[in-house]
Amino acid sequence: MTVPVWRRAALSVAMLLLACLIAVPLYYVVVNTFKTQGEMVASPLSLPTSPVLDNYREVLSDPRMYRSFANTLYVTVISVVLQLLVGALAAYAMVVRTSRLNRILANLLLIGFVVPGQSTLIPLYRTLVGFELVDNLNGLVVMYLGGAIFCYFLVQGYMRTLPFEVIEAARIDGAHDGQIFWHVVLPLIKPILVTVGIFQSMWVWNDFLLPTVFISSPDKRTVVLQVYNAVTEFTTNWPMFMTVSVIALVPMIVFFVLTQKHIASGLLAGSVKG
C-alpha cells in the first residue's frame, strides 16, 4: 500500500466537504429543534440566538413517548430478525439447488417487489381482522414479513458471489444443510445481512402507512404515530415536530454507527483464507 499521504489527505478533505453539502438538510432539522416556532419562522437557517431546550424537555417528559419506543423496538427487532431469517433461508435454498421449479419460484417471488403497497392494504386488513391481529403489535410484525422478499433478493444476489468451495468442503465433511446454513453460510453473508438489516430496520422504524391503518389504541402506538400526534389539520408546530422526529431517529443513528463497521469488516477474506 503506497498511497501518497497528500492523496489520502486530499481524499479526506474532498469527501468531508461533499458530506457537508449532503448534510445541509440534517443541519436544518437539528438546528430548528433548539428554536421556538417564532425564531424558526424568522430565521430558519441561522444558529439559534439562545438555544432553547424546551422542545426536548417537553417531549421527553411525556411517558407515552417511552411506551411508543418500547412498542417500536418490539416490532422492529422481531420483524427484522424474522425477515432476515426467512429471506436468507430461501436465498440459500435457491442458490444451492437450481432446479427448474426453483427458477420459476425465484422469478415469481420478485412480483412481491412490484406490487404497490397501497393496493394490498385493504384486503390484508380484512384478513388480519379475521385473525384478530388488527390493533395488535404482532399483526404489524406479520405485515412487515413482506420485507422478507426484499431480504431474499439481496441475500441471494450476494450469495452468488461467494466462493462455494467452503460449502462443498463442509458437505464432504458430512454436514447437512441446516448445519451448513447456520455455521458456514450465515457468517459468510454477514456484510449483506447487516446492510439489509439496517435498511429494513429503518423502514420498519419509520413506517407510517401500516401503523396508521393497523393500530388504533394509543398505548400500542409506534414512535412515528407518536410523532404525527403533533400534526393537526391546518398547521403544525414544526420545531416540536422536528424534535420528536430527532428523538425518534436517535436510536436508528446509534444503530447504524454501531453496525456499519460490519458492512466492511473484511470478514470474508479472513474466512476464505482461514
Add this chain to the structure above:
Amino acid sequence: MKRRSRPTALAALAAAAALALTACSGDSGDGGDSGGTTTLTFLSWTGEEQMEQVIDAFEEDHPDIDVEASYSPPVAEYIQALQTRVLSGTAPDVFLIAAENKTNLINGEHVLDLSGEDFVENVEPFNLETYGRDGKYYGLSLSSWAAGYLYNKELLAQVGYDAVPETWDEFLEMCAKLQDAGITPFLESVDQMPTTVSAWVGAKNAEMEPSLDDQIFSGESTFAEQWTPELEEYNRIFEEGLMSPDVVGLDGDQVRDEFANGRVAVINGGPWFIGALKEANPDLDFSFSLVPAIDGGEPFAAGAASPGYAINSKADEDKQEAAKTFLRWLATPEAVELFQSLTNDVTVTSDFEPPVDPTFEPMVPSIREGQLYLPMIAWQRAEDVLNVEAVAQIQRMIRGEVEPEQVAEALDTKLAAS
C-alpha cells in the same frame, strides 16, 4: 471457522430482547367493562392533547360511560383509517364525518340520522346541512373555519390604505401602488383551491336560487358558464404582473412565514395562522378581511363547517344511546366552551358566544351565519376528482399554459367522465 458462534449469539440476544418486550407489552389488553359501564369507542379528528381533556370532563359528568378514544391525524390518514375500519366491520361507535367521506358514509348507510335529536337544535343550520341530505342530518358539526385575506397594516399605510378595499378593482390598484413602493403586494398559496376563487364562487352562489352547484350538477348549467368570469378576474392579477406565478410552488406555511417577516403586504389564510404569527413576530400589526368583491357582489369568505360527530349506525342499541349522550354533552355550552378554549375554533352553537382574537373579528359574522363557501364541500359528487383537477388546472393557468375558460371546461370534462 472461528466466528461460527457469533450469529447464534446475536439471534439469541434478539430473541431475548423480544421476549422481554412481549412480557412488558402483554399487560396492555382491555380490562373489560366493570360494573355496568358502557364502553364507547371513538376515533378523534382533534389531537390527543386537546381531546383527552374534553373526554375526561365528559367521563366525570357521566361515570357510567367509558370513552375509549383513538386518534388519527387529519385529513388523508384519518379518512383512510376510518375507511378500512368501516369496511372491515370494526368501525368505532363515534367518528367524524368530513367532506371527503360524507358521500360514501351516507350512501352506505353507515351513519345515524340525527335530525330528530334535541342536541341539534342550537346548532347553526348551515353546519348541519353540510353533513346532511334530504332534510336528514348525519353529523354534529359544532364549529366552522373561514379563510380570507390577512394584511399588514403598516405596509398598507405606506401607500395610504388602512384596510383591504372592498372591490377587486380597487384591490389591484392598491397592489400596483405597493409594487411601485417596492413592496411585494400579495402572495396566495395555490397548493389548494385559491381562497380568492372559493370566495367569489361562494358570493355568486349566495345570490342564486337554485344554488350554483344544483344547476351545474343537474346539467342545467356548466362550469364553463359559471366559473369562467371568476377565473378570468383572478387571472388579471397575474397578467398585470402584480403577483408572481411562482406562487404555484408555495404552500400556506411558506406564505405565512413571508408575512410574519414583513416581506409581503397581503396573504390568504385563516385563524390557524394567528398563534404562529404572534409568536413569530409579536410586533406585527395585522388584521383579517373578507375577499374583495367582483362584479358588484359582496365581499365573501372561503370556509366550511368543521367535520361533524357521527354515530355508527351498525353499533349496538345501548352503544348508540351512549353515543347520543356523548354528542348531547358535546353540544352543551360548558362542553363547547371547553372545546373552544382548547382549540380556538369558532363555534356555532347559539347558546355560547366564542371569544375570538380581535384580528379575526371581521370574519366572525360570516362563520356564525354560515356565509361560507368551499367548492369541494358544496360539490355534489366526484368532489375530490374535481378538486384535484381544479387545483392543477388553475396552476397551469397561472403559469400561462392554459386560458381561464379551458380550466372551467376541464372541470366539465371531469364531471362528465365520473
Add this chain to the structure above:
Amino acid sequence: MTTLATRPTAGLRPSDARTWLSRPSGGWRQSAVNKAFLLPAIAVFVFLFVIPLAQTFWWSLTDFTGYSPEAAFVGLANYRVILTDPSMLAGLAFTLLFGVGTTLLITLLAIPLAVQLNKAFRGRNLVRSIWFFPAIPSMAILGLVWRYILSPLDSGALNTVLGTFGLGPVSWLSDPTLARISVIVVGVWAATGWHAVLYTAYLQSIPQDYYEVARIDGATPRQQFFGITLPLLTPAIVISTFLLMTGGLKVFDLPYTLTTGGPGFSTYTITQSIVVSGVGQGRYGLASALAVMFTVAVAALSFGQLWLTRLVEKRFT
C-alpha cells in the same frame, strides 16, 4: 481493456461458484430439506402478496367504494376510464422519468462513491454515516425541509445563497421543468448513500489479491476499476438497479410532500392517482384497476431491465 489478463489465474472467481451451482445436488432427502427452507418465504409470498392481489384484481372489475363490502360487477369499465384520462397519462410520463432518471443517476454516482468510501481515509466512518443519513428520516420531514430549501421566493434557502453571488432567484418548484428536475435531484440525494453502502458490502467480496496482481502487472487505478471492480460488481448492479427501478416507479411520498404533484400535473405520479382515487374519492374499484395495471407495467419494465442487466452480467463473468 484486458479483463482476463489483469485477473490472477489462481484464487476464487465467481464463475467457480457458478459451475458448482449448476451441478445437480442429488437425493430426495436433500430436495425435501431444500423445500423446507423455501417454505416460509413461499408462505409469506402467498399470504401477503398473492391473495391480496387476487382480491384487488376482483375489485378492479367492480364498482367497489371501499366502504361497503357489496359491489357490483362492472367488467372492464374501470380500465376504460383510466385509459381515457389525460391526467393519468401525465402521471405516467413523470413516473417513468423519475424511475429511469433516478436509477441511472444513482447508479452512476453510487459506484464511484462506494469505491471511495471503501478506501482508508481520515473521517471515513463519519462521511459514510452522513451519506447514509438521508435514508433514515421519513420522507415527510425531508420533503418539508427541501420545500423550504428550494422555495421559489427570494427568501428561499438556496435562492438566498445564489443571491449573495448576484444570481437568481430561481423558480425551483414552480417551473414545471425545474420542479421535475428538483424532485429527481432530491430523490438521488436521498438514495445514493444507501446504495453506495450496498455496493460497499459487495466490494468486500472482491479478493484483494486481484488488485495486488493487477498492480504488479502495472495496471493503473482506472484500469483496475474497469477491469476488476466494475465487472465483479455486476451482481450488485443487477440488484441495485432492480431495487431502484421498482422503488422509483412506485414513488409516492417524495413528490407528494415536495410538490403535491404540481405545478399542474408536472410531477404527478401513478401512485398518487391510486392513493387519491382509492382513499380520497372512495372509488376503490377504479383504484384497484389502476393498481393492477400499474403492477403489470412495473413488472414488465423491471423484469425487462433485470433481464438486460443479467445479460450484461453474463458477458462479464
